[in-house]
Amino acid sequence: MSDSIAIYVARYRPGQDEAPTEQRYDVPLSTDLSVLEALNYIKDELDPTLAYRWSCRMAICGSCGVMIDGEPRLGCKTFLREFADRGELHLRALDNFPVERDLIADVERFMDHLETVKPWTVHNSERPVSEGEYRQTPAELERYQQFSQCINCGLCYAACPQFGRDDSFLGPAALTLALRYNLDSRDDGSAGRMAALNADEGVWRCTFVGYCSEVCPKDVDPAQAVNRGKVASTINYGLNLLRLARGEHDT
Amino acid sequence: MRQERADIVIIGGGGAGLRAAIAAAEADPSLDIALVSKVYPMRSHTVAAEGGCAGVVQDHDSLAHHFDDTVSGGDWLCDQDVVDYFVRHATEENLRLEHWGCPWSRRPDGRVNVRAFGGMKIERTWFAADKTGFHILHTLFQTSLKFPSIRRYDELFCTDLLVADGQCGGVQGIHMATGETVALLAPAVIIATGGAARVYRYNTNGGIVTGDGMAMAYRQGVPLRDMEFVQYHPTGLPGSGILITEAARGEGGVLTNSEGYRYLQDYGLGPETPLGAPQNKTMELGPRDKVSQAFWHESQAGRTLSSPRGEAVNLDLRHLGEARINERLPFIRELARTYIDVDPVHEAIPVRPTAHYTMGGIQTDGRTATVMPGLFAVGECASVGLHGANRLGSNSLAELSVFGRVAGEEAAALARSGSTPPEAALLGEARDNAARWEALRGARGTERLADLRNAMAEAMEEGVGIQRMPGAMEKTAATLRELRERYGHLRLEDDSLAFNTEWLSAIELGFLLDVAQAMTAAALARRESRGSHQRPEDYPTRDDAGYLKHSLAHYRRADAPEVAWQDVNITRSRPGERLYGGAARAKADADAKEEAEP
Numbered sequence: 037m038s039d040s041i042a043i044y045v046a047r048y049r050p051g052q053d054e055a056p057t058e059q060r061y062d063v064p065l066s067t068d069l070s071v072l073e074a075l076n077y078i079k080d081e082l083d084p085t086l087a088y089r090w091s092c093r094m095a096i097c098g099s100c101g102v103m104i105d106g107e108p109r110l111g112c113k114t115f116l117r118e119f120a121d122r123g124e125l126h127l128r129a130l131d132n133f134p135v136e137r138d139l140i141a142d143v144e145r146f147m148d149h150l151e152t153v154k155p156w157t158v159h160n161s162e163r164p165v166s167e168g169e170y171r172q173t174p175a176e177l178e179r180y181q182q183f184s185q186c187i188n189c190g191l192c193y194a195a196c197p198q199f200g201r202d203d204s205f206l207g208p209a210a211l212t213l214a215l216r217y218n219l220d221s222r223d224d225g226s227a228g229r230m231a232a233l234n235a236d237e238g239v240w241r242c243t244f245v246g247y248c249s250e251v252c253p254k255d256v257d258p259a260q261a262v263n264r265g266k267v268a269s270t271i272n273y274g275l276n277l278l279r280l281a282r283g284e285h286d287t
Numbered sequence: 288m289r290q291e292r293a294d295i296v297i298i299g300g301g302g303a304g305l306r307a308a309i310a311a312a313e314a315d316p317s318l319d320i321a322l323v324s325k326v327y328p329m330r331s332h333t334v335a336a337e338g339g340c341a342g343v344v345q346d347h348d349s350l351a352h353h354f355d356d357t358v359s360g361g362d363w364l365c366d367q368d369v370v371d372y373f374v375r376h377a378t379e380e381n382l383r384l385e386h387w388g389c390p391w392s393r394r395p396d397g398r399v400n401v402r403a404f405g406g407m408k409i410e411r412t413w414f415a416a417d418k419t420g421f422h423i424l425h426t427l428f429q430t431s432l433k434f435p436s437i438r439r440y441d442e443l444f445c446t447d448l449l450v451a452d453g454q455c456g457g458v459q460g461i462h463m464a465t466g467e468t469v470a471l472l473a474p475a476v477i478i479a480t481g482g483a484a485r486v487y488r489y490n491t492n493g494g495i496v497t498g499d500g501m502a503m504a505y506r507q508g509v510p511l512r513d514m515e516f517v518q519y520h521p522t523g524l525p526g527s528g529i530l531i532t533e534a535a536r537g538e539g540g541v542l543t544n545s546e547g548y549r550y551l552q553d554y555g556l557g558p559e560t561p562l563g564a565p566q567n568k569t570m571e572l573g574p575r576d577k578v579s580q581a582f583w584h585e586s587q588a589g590r591t592l593s594s595p596r597g598e599a600v601n602l603d604l605r606h607l608g609e610a611r612i613n614e615r616l617p618f619i620r621e622l623a624r625t626y627i628d629v630d631p632v633h634e635a636i637p638v639r640p641t642a643h644y645t646m647g648g649i650q651t652d653g654r655t656a657t658v659m660p661g662l663f664a665v666g667e668c669a670s671v672g673l674h675g676a677n678r679l680g681s682n683s684l685a686e687l688s689v690f691g692r693v694a695g696e697e698a699a700a701l702a703r704s705g706s707t708p709p710e711a712a713l714l715g716e717a718r719d720n721a722a723r724w725e726a727l728r729g730a731r732g733t734e735r736l737a738d739l740r741n742a743m744a745e746a747m748e749e750g751v752g753i754q755r756m757p758g759a760m761e762k763t764a765a766t767l768r769e770l771r772e773r774y775g776h777l778r779l780e781d782d783s784l785a786f787n788t789e790w791l792s793a794i795e796l797g798f799l800l801d802v803a804q805a806m807t808a809a810a811l812a813r814r815e816s817r818g819s820h821q822r823p824e825d826y827p828t829r830d831d832a833g834y835l836k837h838s839l840a841h842y843r844r845a846d847a848p849e850v851a852w853q854d855v856n857i858t859r860s861r862p863g864e865r866l867y868g869g870a871a872r873a874k875a876d877a878d879a880k881e882e883a884e885p
């Protein structure tokens with residue numbers, strides 16, 4: 037193993053650069069150094085003008101997603117040792133989002149989509165806290181637990197060809213979040229979320245590429261969630277037909 | 288400069304800020320609430336909290352027990368009226384989170400489960416596996432989205448409070464994407480900016496935890512209280528400082544030294560408990576100050592292990608077995624595997640104490656009001672009087688909800704009746720501040736930012752760490768003075784406006800230095816040992832006659848901070864001896880006997 041590694045970073049300064057261009061930095065190689073730590077090294081020792089996001093450095097805040105050799109990954113959960121043999125790696129801002137500067141992507145669209153699916157519990161009758169908790173067995177918790185592990189890192193959006201084609205698609209994490217609440221035994225709000233799931237921008241836009249689940253650093257499996265959303269959407273459609281047939285109103 | 292108005296401005300989108308925003312929105316939907324954060328709210332460091340959130344639920348537990356554990360855990364420096372309010376409202380707030388969808392771990396019958404935690408006599412720590420803070424934060428963030436009156440200002444970096452005639456009338460900040468200055472005026476401002484453990488070299492905190500709000504208030508004359516009390520968490524990963532939650536010990540993990548010996552029994556926490564049968568307030572479930580101090584003694588005695596990233600002891604979970612580790616501590620397993628290539632199912636995890644939590648902060652009363660009209664503070668940035676000289680794990684997440692709600696409601700009440708100070712004066716201030724920050728951007732001095740930051744962090748470890756020696760403390764104070772001076776001669780390479788993170792880091796370093804100075808001055812002034820503040824060489828014992836008092840650090844610009852004192856509110860628990868392990872049980876038995884024979 038050589039004692040340093042070449043990190044090529046796509047630099048882009050708005051108003052200054054026409055398009056991103058790669059800049060090379062040589063970073064001393066140590067096996068337990070993460071890509072994020074390498075960026076911190078570059079910033080402290082080589083080039084303080086480099087811009088990127090980070091905070092927790094323990095794979096839970098979701099800040100540090102970047103394209104690493106073309107694949108969306110968390111900088112703090114990817115280690116230089118993986119690239120030691122090749123002696124180089126390439127970084128750029130997350131695909132499918134506009135670049136704000138250097139490795140910083142503009143994720144506003146993603147934030148809007150999260151909000152669209154109404155990710156909060158709805159109770160048909162509000163129970164006062166003095167009456168205690170809603171019972172939920174471990175099995176009921178298990179039904180949505182995996183889908184509640186999303187750290188909103190946006191890697192799945194960078195992986196999603198549909199979102200890349202048209203960013204009005206709600207995308208893997210937002211659709212997963214909708215399912216997370218729909219599956220929660222305490223929630224009565226699924227009808228209200230159905231409109232978003234069924235809409236043009238909803239589950240049907242997904243062509244089941246499945247790359248989102250591959251890149252997810254938290255094993256959320258958004259592709260599975262989206263597909264279960266399709267099933268729910270179909271059932272919802274069927275139920276609505278039934279209700280209409282019985283003379284009830286569409287919900 | 289962009290000017291905007293709101294009824295309430297909240298700086299901080301962590302647990303405390305979000306809870307305050309929701310409380311204000313519920314109190315009065317007509318109020319316009321600005322929620323400002325330098326990161327998207329769900330990136331706030333509350334996200335990293337692992338272990339759990341306190342609240343009495345079991346029949347054999349009581350509010351009095353939670354009160355006693357908190358007050359004795361805090362070495363009697365807690366304001367007891369505040370602790371009283373806290374323990375009475377913690378459970379209710381945990382339940383509210385439950386109603387909002389927080390995925391608390393459950394018992395087979397569907398009720399909320401609780402686990403053991405350090406310094407707690409009875410299990411009362413609610414948990415969501417070992418990602419409690421993550422789930423609380425996402426629940427609060429997602430719930431906040433349903434209130435149209437909460438307007439978010441994401442990635443707006445606050446630099447100053449706007450104050451005129453001694454009254455707070457807003458905040459100003461830098462819009463990170465464009466570098467534009469924003470002045471946000473409001474009759475009520477809540478600071479909820481979190482802790483400051485990034486003043487230390489080895490810490491469990493995220494890069495954003497830089498004491499900004501503390502420094503902003505401090506610079507405006509609001510005192511920082513009890514800043515000498517910094518908690519070292521006993522179990523961080525060596526090198527990175529990444530936290531291995533206390534829940535690992537709550538579930539039965541044990542600490543051993545280089546001889547494989549469970550050394551905590553030598554430090555007043557024994558007798559040794561059998562493997563797999565942890566006992567509350569005993570051995571590994573002692574309070575954090577004592578457990579961290581024991582590490583220091585072991586290190587002095589040469590009984591620590593050397594790991595590739597520094598000295599450590601072993602945290603052994605192997606006897607818990609894979610199933611329990613996966614159920615209760617999945618994130619710990621992921622962290623240990625990812626960051627040090629250790630699978631706790633098969634190997635012990637090397638750990639060491641790392642700076643973790645600031646017990647002190649912006650002085651507030653029990654209703655989160657600071658001494659400055661119009662200004663509130665809540666969460667880790669504040670000192671509401673709850674934690675005293677040592678915080679008990681799982682009390683701080685509960686603090687976010689209990690007092691976040693209070694702050695939101697108080698601010699809402701003020702916003703309805705209050706008025707902002709004269710606008711012209713506030714905007715004049717804002718322009719002066721902006722000119723100062725402008726001068727810092729691309730500053731043409733000689734000093735490197737990273738050098739100053741590293742020097743500060745090393746100095747804090749040296750002088751104001753687990754054990755504080757008089758010479759080392761003085762030296763740290765001198766180093767910080769020198770760094771202050773050098774900070775005036777920074778050289779910044781980046782003079783651009785869009786996402787100039789070098790510029791923002793330089794502003795953060797200024798905040799950190801102020802906070803570090805306040806910590807050091809208060810540590811020097813407190814001539815006793817209490818809780819997390821230990822002076823084994825010159826003042827090895829607690830001195831209630833002299834120091835049963837809160838310290839108040841006042842900002843004095845270039846001069847060293849001035850330290851004043853404030854009485855502690857004591858209602859029903861007189862200072863006593865802090866007993867853990869067998870000693871505590873013996874005392875309890877003796878007390879029970881005394882009560883039985885009047």
Ligand SMILES: Cc1cc2nc3c(=O)[nH]c(=O)nc-3n(C[C@H](O)[C@H](O)[C@H](O)COP(=O)(O)OP(=O)(O)OC[C@H]3O[C@@H](n4cnc5c(N)ncnc54)[C@H](O)[C@@H]3O)c2cc1C
Nearest residue numbers: 299300301302303325333338339445481666667681683684
């Ligand atoms: C690793 C770890 C584990 C922990 N585990 C537990 C536990 O199990 N149980 C427990 O009770 N406690 C735990 N704690 C402590 C607890 O998590 C924290 O005290 C608490 O989450 C702090 O919340 P907060 O809302 O005050 O601040 P934070 O969550 O840190 O939020 C601060 C907010 O302020 C914003 N902000 C800061 N500066 C600025 C600025 N200049 N301009 C604009 N916005 C700004 C940030 O963007 C952020 O939104 C843990 C702490 C750590 C570090």
Ligand code: SF4
Nearest residue numbers: 186187189190192252
């Ligand atoms: S689903 Fe996975 S990849 Fe997508 S945002 Fe959530 S954690 Fe990231």
Ligand code: FES
Nearest residue numbers: 093097098100112
């Ligand atoms: S820095 Fe938080 S996820 Fe990487």
